[in-house]
Each structure stands twice: as C-alpha cells, then as structure tokens.
Amino acid sequence: MSNLLLLLILLPAAAALVCYLVRSSAVRKLTVVATGAILTLASLGLLAQGTFEPIMVGSFLGISSDFLITVLDFALLGVIFYYGLKHRSLLIQGFTLAQAALLVWFEFVMIDHVAVPALVGDQLSLIMVLVISVIGSLICIFAIPYMKEHEDHLHLKTSRQPRFFLFLLLFLGAMNGLVLSNNILWLYFFFEVTTLCSFMLIGHDGTEVATRNSVRALWMNSFGGVAFVIGMMLVYAKIGTLDISAILAAGPQGAMMVTGIGFLCLAGFTKAAQVPFQSWLLGAMVAPTPVSALLHSSTMVKAGVYVVLRFAPAYMGTxxxxxxxxxxxxxxxxxxxxxxxxxxxxxxxxxxxxxxxxxxxxxxxxxxxxxxxxxxxxxxxxxxxxxxxxxxxxxxxxxxxxxxxxxxxxxxxxxxxxxxxxxxxxxxxxxxxxxxxxxxxxxxxxxxxxxxxxxxxxxxxxxxxxxxxxxxxxxxxxxxxxxxxxxxxxxxxxxxxxxxxxxxxxxxxxxxxxxxxxxxxFDAPPFALQFGSLTASTGSFAVVPLFIVLGLGVIYAAKAASGFRKAKVMPPYVGGANVVGDNDGAYVGPMNGTVPFVASNMYLGELFAExxxxxxxxxxxxxxxxxxxxxxx
Structure with a gap:
C-alpha cells in the first residue's frame, strides 16, 4: 500500500525531472504517456484495494519524512519570496514573510513533534486520486502535440516544453499528495506546491500579460496560504493534534477551533477562485489551453473545494x-x-x-x-x-x-x-x-x-x-x-x-x-438504487430510463435527417428579396443596396456588463x- 501511495505522489515528480533534464522530444513524449498510463493504473489499483486507515510514512535516505516536509516548506516559501522580489510585488513578499514567520512559531514553539500518520485513504481521497490521475494524465498527453503547435505559432527558437512539462507533471504529484494527506502540515506543503506550479504555468509564455496574471495568481494564493497557516494554528491550539482524521472525529469544539476551520475554508476559497478571488483564475486563461484545463478540472481549483469539503465534519451544525x-x-x-x-x-x-x-x-x-x-x-x-x-x-x-x-x-x-x-x-x-x-x-x-x-x-x-x-x-x-x-x-x-x-x-x-x-x-445513505434510478424520500432521478428515451430519440432524429445531404440548401430569408446567386442569405435592402446576412447571439451587455x-x-x-x-x- 505504501509503495502504491508513494508511486502516485513521487512518480510524477520523477517524470517531471526527466522531462526537464532530458531535452529530447521523443523521450519527453514517451515519459508523459508512460507516466499517464502508470498513474491511471495505480489510481485504479488503489480504488480496487479500498479505503485504509491513516498510515505512517518512514524516513527517506535516513531523514524523517516529517522533517523533510518542514525543510521543503521553508525552501518553497523561499522560492516564492524570490519571485516576489523578481517581480517587485510587495503583496507576494509580505504574504510569504507572514507565512514564514507564523510557520516558524508554529513548528518550533507551538507543536510537539509527535509522529502523526501522514497518509489516509477514505472514499473522498480515493475518488479525488482517480479524478486527478486519469483526467490530469489525459490533459498532459493532449499537451504533447498541442504545445508543439503552440510553439510553432509563437516562432520560438528554443523550446520551453521541458519547463512546461516539469510543472505540469509536478502538479499531478502535488495534488495526489494533497488529497491523501492526513497530517495537516503535509496538506499545507502540497497546497503551497500547487500555488507555485500554477504561477509558473500561467506565466509560461513570458509575455507581459502572462506575467501580470501569474503574479496576481501568486499573491492571491499566497494570501490563501496565510489563511491556511492561521487556521492550522488555531485548530492545533484547541485540539492539540496535526492528525486530520482526529480533528474531523472531534467535530466542532468551540469558537477557537471553528474559527480556525473558517480560516482553512477561506484558504480554500482563494484556491477555488471564489468571489472576490475569481480574477486570478480568469487571468489564467492567457496560459496555454492544457494549463487552463488542468487548473479548472482536476488540480488547482479542486484543491480549494477539497479543503472545504474535507473539513466539513469539523464545522457541521455551526x-x-x-x-x-x-x-x-x-x-x-x-x-x-x-x-x-x-x-x-x-x-x-x-x-x-x-x-x-x-x-x-x-x-x-x-x-x-x-x-x-x-x-x-x-x-x-x-x-x-x-x-x-x-x-x-x-x-x-x-x-x-x-x-x-x-x-x-x-x-x-x-x-x-x-x-x-x-x-x-x-x-x-x-x-x-x-x-x-x-x-x-x-x-x-x-x-x-x-x-x-x-x-x-x-x-x-x-x-x-x-x-x-x-x-x-x-x-x-x-x-x-x-x-x-x-x-x-x-x-x-x-x-x-x-x-x-x-x-x-x-x-x-x-x-x-x-x-x-x-x-x-454514510451510515444512512441518502439514495437507494432501483432499476437504474437513484431514489430518495425527496424524489427520484431516473438515470437509465432517461438514457433509454434519449437513445431512442437520437436514433429517430438520425433516421429522420438521413436524407438531409441530398436536400437543396436554401439561404435564409430575412427582410427583402434574396440577392440572385448569393447562397449566404444577402438580400436587397433600402435603395436597392445589398445587405449581407449576419447572425449573432445576444449578450445583454447593458444588464450583464462585467x-x-x-x-x-x-x-x-x-x-x-x-x-x-x-x-x-
């Protein structure tokens, strides 16, 4: 089990390094496809094994895994602070220093470094791993030909794909680590890795607009990092443990703990680009399409909703x-x-x-x-x-x-x-x-x-x-x-x-x-499965019966339209005699002038102006x- 879990987390990181260090397009293609296939099989294998209780993770090269995570935490904050200096962003610098200062106090003053099971696999974690590994892998595979065409369009002399796939694959490993974490410090570390990956990928093209939007994404998510650290500190001050399973089992434990969970939810809001933090995700649209797909579907924003959903038992009824x-x-x-x-x-x-x-x-x-x-x-x-x-x-x-x-x-x-x-x-x-x-x-x-x-x-x-x-x-x-x-x-x-x-x-x-x-x-599942339908006291959703009706409708529509290609296509008639010989719908308008036919949607800009x-x-x-x-x- 431990080997399978580490494979899901560490394989993408190892593959990312291969893509970065070996500057061969053939090797990169093989690495990405093979990594996607292995992650998919590993996630299915984990699902087949079923849920498991929190487990310990041993040392790595003789170094305690918890100590290694602590070192990596501060190294990661150092990298983010460097980019804050590079882009002259006082917000990034300020939020990063605040995280570092709070983390020093938390790590070296507040907590007792008692061994805590690092990884856990409940139903939510297994589902998230499947979503991340399968969908994320398909997006990475799609990116292989897409990025070639993208760079040909930009007329780049030197390919940036090694760095691009470095952070794309690293994203998958970080997300798997995040959703499998049972130690809240591990969760925080992977939470911040996704922040750095998104910053690097949004700014990948290096244009002024890409850089500006990547910097905005970084400072907003760094603000979320500050909220996360504050939340950890408040929860620990009340509960006295880093074990997420124990925190959830305890339930709401007074104002201090619930406030701490509230700050964790705020961190989730920033990561999930909830209003008023939506601008960073909208700005991320300047990135190449595989980045947008990854951020929106299976990684960055799903990390935000996962945090809010993961800690839901700890604020139930409040x-x-x-x-x-x-x-x-x-x-x-x-x-x-x-x-x-x-x-x-x-x-x-x-x-x-x-x-x-x-x-x-x-x-x-x-x-x-x-x-x-x-x-x-x-x-x-x-x-x-x-x-x-x-x-x-x-x-x-x-x-x-x-x-x-x-x-x-x-x-x-x-x-x-x-x-x-x-x-x-x-x-x-x-x-x-x-x-x-x-x-x-x-x-x-x-x-x-x-x-x-x-x-x-x-x-x-x-x-x-x-x-x-x-x-x-x-x-x-x-x-x-x-x-x-x-x-x-x-x-x-x-x-x-x-x-x-x-x-x-x-x-x-x-x-x-x-x-x-x-x-x-759930102890009392809300739905019962009956004849391909999900039924509850509140109503029923007839999934399979509706699909049967839909399938019959599609067959009927296809049969009814089977001869459409033999039919004569007529131009639309709008408001005057059609122009002879024009099949695009142009018509004779005022003063016998030709008026082209134009169709467009209504966007109601006066009511829904952004x-x-x-x-x-x-x-x-x-x-x-x-x-x-x-x-x-």
Missing part, C-alpha cells in the same frame, strides 16, 4: 456551515450572471467553472449526506466535462485562430468531429440525464430547507441554461456529403474521444458509481466572508 453555504451559493449565481455577457469561449468556461465550484462549496456548507453526495458527484462529472470543453476550445482555437464563440458559428461544416465533441460536452453540462445536471438536482434538493440558498441556486441554474444553449446552437450547421474529413493528431484525438466517452458512459453508470463509491461514506457587476459582486462577497468568519467566532 453558523460557519451556513456561512459557507451562502458564500458558495452567491458565487454560483454571481458568476453565472457574469457568464451571460461573455463571447470568449475560454472566459465562458472560466466563469462557469467558478460558478460550479461555488455550487460544490455550497453543498459542503449545507453539510448533509445528500449535499455531500451532490458535491462529490459534481466534482467527478464537472471535472470530466469541463476538461473536455477546455481541450475542445484549444483545438478549435488552433484550427480557426479564435476562441470567440461567434467565430465558431457553423463550425460543424469544416471541423465536424471537434464540433460534435464540443456539443456533446456542452450537453453533458446542461441537460438531464447527464451527471452534472443530476448532481445539481441533488444540490437543489439538499438546499430546500434554506430559502436564501435555494433561491440563488434556482437563479444560477436558469442563467446557466442561457450561456450553454447559446454556445451549442452556434456550432450547429449542415455539412456537404463530399466535404473532406477532419484531420486530427492522434494524441489530440485520443484524449478528446476518451473524455467525451467518459462523460456519457459514466453518466449512464452514475447510479452504480454512487452505490459503490459514495454510499459507503465591468459594472464585478465590483458590486466583489463587495457583497467580502461582506459575506466577513459575516461567515464572524459567525464562526
């Missing part, structure tokens, strides 16, 4: 729990509203990611078995669909030179495979019986007792339909029978097809995923966070 739920629900509806006014595909995905993370955090705050089930199901299905969509946008951008959804209009005519996969990805985020929608139904059912939360969830869900349906509709078009087939690199096609199939197949298997992986988390709404939402979010921490006190 005002802090209500505050977390309200803050998450507010982010859900606020970012859904901000998404309405966007036409940039990556920005739509970024805002929708923050919105869905808010929903997961809201479920953690509701803190019931039903809400926890919704949160974990959202983590699984959101990671699959969102990583797929980010990779699709990256593929589309390299194909047409734009990520604006208006420029993607009619994409199916020239790039049918990519367009179809993108549409399927959007539908898995939008419609029943797919997993994301099922998890949202669970969340709304779980929030029924809190009128403020359920109103925000209902509003956010309604707004979600607008931006997803608008995008999917833009991609659809007819295609000539003799049109050439779309060409895709093998390592582009495989991740796209795998994630697309995963989003559909795992949605069909959702009842059995729940029954085998989530139900064991520049106007963001300051208001940020101010409200700050007030809610202050009230949340005040409730803890």
């Amino acid at each position: 005002l802090l729990s209500d505050g977390v739920a309200i803050c998450g629900a507010f982010t859900f509806v606020a970012c859904a509203a901000l998404c309405i006014g966007q036409s940039n595909g990556k920005k739509i995905l970024a805002y929708s990611t923050v919105s869905n993370l808010g929903l997961i955090i809201c479920c953690a705050g509701i803190n019931t078995p039903l809400a926890t089930t919704a949160a974990v199901m959202l983590i699984i299905f959101h990671a699959i669909s969102k990583s797929l969509l980010f990779l699709c946008v990256g593929t589309i951008e390299q194909a047409i030179g734009s990520r604006d959804i208006e420029d993607m209009r009619g994409l199916f005519t020239k790039h049918p495979r990519t367009a179809l996969i993108t549409i399927i990805g959007i539908l898995t985020m939008l419609l029943p019986p797919f997993g994301v929608l099922m998890a949202k139904w669970m969340a709304i059912e779980a929030a029924s007792a809190n009128i403020y939360v359920i109103i925000m969830l209902a509003m956010g869900s309604a707004l979600t339909v607008v931006y997803w349906a608008r995008w999917a509709g833009s991609l659809m078009a007819s295609r000539d029978a003799d049109a050439p087939a779309e060409q895709q690199a093998t390592l582009i096609r495989i991740p796209l097809m795998a994630l697309c199939a995963g989003a559909v197949v795992l949605s069909i298997a959702a009842p059995w995923i729940y029954n085998s992986m989530l139900a064991p988390m 520049g106007k709404l963001t300051p208001v939402f940020n101010a409200l979010a700050v007030a809610l966070i202050v009230l949340m921490l005040g409730g803890a006190l």
Whole structure:
C-alpha cells in the first residue's frame, strides 16, 4: 500500500525531472504517456484495494519524512519570496514573510513533534486520486502535440516544453499528495506546491500579460496560504493534534477551533477562485489551453473545494456551515450572471467553472449526506466535462485562430468531429440525464430547507441554461456529403474521444458509481438504487430510463435527417428579396443596396456588463466572508 501511495505522489515528480533534464522530444513524449498510463493504473489499483486507515510514512535516505516536509516548506516559501522580489510585488513578499514567520512559531514553539500518520485513504481521497490521475494524465498527453503547435505559432527558437512539462507533471504529484494527506502540515506543503506550479504555468509564455496574471495568481494564493497557516494554528491550539482524521472525529469544539476551520475554508476559497478571488483564475486563461484545463478540472481549483469539503465534519451544525453555504451559493449565481455577457469561449468556461465550484462549496456548507453526495458527484462529472470543453476550445482555437464563440458559428461544416465533441460536452453540462445536471438536482434538493440558498441556486441554474444553449446552437450547421474529413493528431484525438466517452458512459453508470463509491461514506445513505434510478424520500432521478428515451430519440432524429445531404440548401430569408446567386442569405435592402446576412447571439451587455457587476459582486462577497468568519467566532 505504501509503495502504491508513494508511486502516485513521487512518480510524477520523477517524470517531471526527466522531462526537464532530458531535452529530447521523443523521450519527453514517451515519459508523459508512460507516466499517464502508470498513474491511471495505480489510481485504479488503489480504488480496487479500498479505503485504509491513516498510515505512517518512514524516513527517506535516513531523514524523517516529517522533517523533510518542514525543510521543503521553508525552501518553497523561499522560492516564492524570490519571485516576489523578481517581480517587485510587495503583496507576494509580505504574504510569504507572514507565512514564514507564523510557520516558524508554529513548528518550533507551538507543536510537539509527535509522529502523526501522514497518509489516509477514505472514499473522498480515493475518488479525488482517480479524478486527478486519469483526467490530469489525459490533459498532459493532449499537451504533447498541442504545445508543439503552440510553439510553432509563437516562432520560438528554443523550446520551453521541458519547463512546461516539469510543472505540469509536478502538479499531478502535488495534488495526489494533497488529497491523501492526513497530517495537516503535509496538506499545507502540497497546497503551497500547487500555488507555485500554477504561477509558473500561467506565466509560461513570458509575455507581459502572462506575467501580470501569474503574479496576481501568486499573491492571491499566497494570501490563501496565510489563511491556511492561521487556521492550522488555531485548530492545533484547541485540539492539540496535526492528525486530520482526529480533528474531523472531534467535530466542532468551540469558537477557537471553528474559527480556525473558517480560516482553512477561506484558504480554500482563494484556491477555488471564489468571489472576490475569481480574477486570478480568469487571468489564467492567457496560459496555454492544457494549463487552463488542468487548473479548472482536476488540480488547482479542486484543491480549494477539497479543503472545504474535507473539513466539513469539523464545522457541521455551526453558523460557519451556513456561512459557507451562502458564500458558495452567491458565487454560483454571481458568476453565472457574469457568464451571460461573455463571447470568449475560454472566459465562458472560466466563469462557469467558478460558478460550479461555488455550487460544490455550497453543498459542503449545507453539510448533509445528500449535499455531500451532490458535491462529490459534481466534482467527478464537472471535472470530466469541463476538461473536455477546455481541450475542445484549444483545438478549435488552433484550427480557426479564435476562441470567440461567434467565430465558431457553423463550425460543424469544416471541423465536424471537434464540433460534435464540443456539443456533446456542452450537453453533458446542461441537460438531464447527464451527471452534472443530476448532481445539481441533488444540490437543489439538499438546499430546500434554506430559502436564501435555494433561491440563488434556482437563479444560477436558469442563467446557466442561457450561456450553454447559446454556445451549442452556434456550432450547429449542415455539412456537404463530399466535404473532406477532419484531420486530427492522434494524441489530440485520443484524449478528446476518451473524455467525451467518459462523460456519457459514466453518466449512464452514475447510479452504480454512487452505490459503490459514495454510499459507503454514510451510515444512512441518502439514495437507494432501483432499476437504474437513484431514489430518495425527496424524489427520484431516473438515470437509465432517461438514457433509454434519449437513445431512442437520437436514433429517430438520425433516421429522420438521413436524407438531409441530398436536400437543396436554401439561404435564409430575412427582410427583402434574396440577392440572385448569393447562397449566404444577402438580400436587397433600402435603395436597392445589398445587405449581407449576419447572425449573432445576444449578450445583454447593458444588464450583464462585467465591468459594472464585478465590483458590486466583489463587495457583497467580502461582506459575506466577513459575516461567515464572524459567525464562526
């Protein structure tokens, strides 16, 4: 067991060093693919072995593992402080020095260095390892051909891929270490490693805008690091242990401990880019697409929601729990509203990611078995669909030179495979019986007792339909029978097809995923599995029956449309006689002038202007966070 756990954490780090030190594209390709395959098999093997109690980790080269983590903690803070000096950021310098000073006091004055089991494997940890290892590996494999095309576009004389894959793979190891940690100091170390990796990857291209956004990401997440250290200190002062399992078993233990957990949740908020911290994740869109996919689906932001969800038993039944739920629900509806006014595909995905993370955090705050089930199901299905969509946008951008959804209009005519996969990805985020929608139904059912939360969830869900349906509709078009087939690199096609199939197949298997992986988390599971449906006292979600109906509908639609390629395509009629010989819909307008036909979406900029709404939402979010921490006190 210990060897398998260390493989999941250390193999990506070793592979990262190989990619950096051996400057051969063939070796790098082989290393990334092999590492992805081994991580996938190791995560499945860990899942097959099942949960395990907290275990000790021995020494490394004769050095205590806990002491090694302490040394690495301060070394990591030193590296972050160096980049604060390099970029002349007083915020990075200040937050890093604050962490170092607090950590010195905590490590050398407050705590008794009693051996604590370092790693643990409960159901949540095993699910997170699977998400990180499988989806993260597919993204890394996708990055191999993508980064070659990316650097060809930039006309780089010297490839930066060795450094890029160094931090991409290191990210996976850090995330596996984070979700398996049982010692809170280990959790903090891996938490900060993800901060450094995200900074390096966001600023990878080295442009002024990339550097500026990477610096913002670093100082915001360094602020989260300060909150994490304060939270650790307060919790330890009350409970007297670094053992996360013991902390969770103790439950809420008075104002000091709950306040400490509140600061840990605040650290999770910054990492998960919750309002008002969303700007760092939006700025991360300047990075190459594999970075965006990794940050949004299986690593950085999932670290944030994991921390909030992991410590949920320690604030159950408190005002802090209500505050977390309200803050998450507010982010859900606020970012859904901000998404309405966007036409940039990556920005739509970024805002929708923050919105869905808010929903997961809201479920953690509701803190019931039903809400926890919704949160974990959202983590699984959101990671699959969102990583797929980010990779699709990256593929589309390299194909047409734009990520604006208006420029993607009619994409199916020239790039049918990519367009179809993108549409399927959007539908898995939008419609029943797919997993994301099922998890949202669970969340709304779980929030029924809190009128403020359920109103925000209902509003956010309604707004979600607008931006997803608008995008999917833009991609659809007819295609000539003799049109050439779309060409895709093998390592582009495989991740796209795998994630697309995963989003559909795992949605069909959702009842059995729940029954085998989530139900064991609870003494009284909230759902029962009946005829392919998840049934509870609050209602039922007929997964398999709905998929049967959907399948029959698709077959009927395909049969009905089987002769469409033989039909004569007519231009649209708008407001005048069509121009003779023009099949694009141009018509004769005033003064007999030719008026071109133009179709575009409505973005309601006067109502959902990002520049106007963001300051208001940020101010409200700050007030809610202050009230949340005040409730803890």
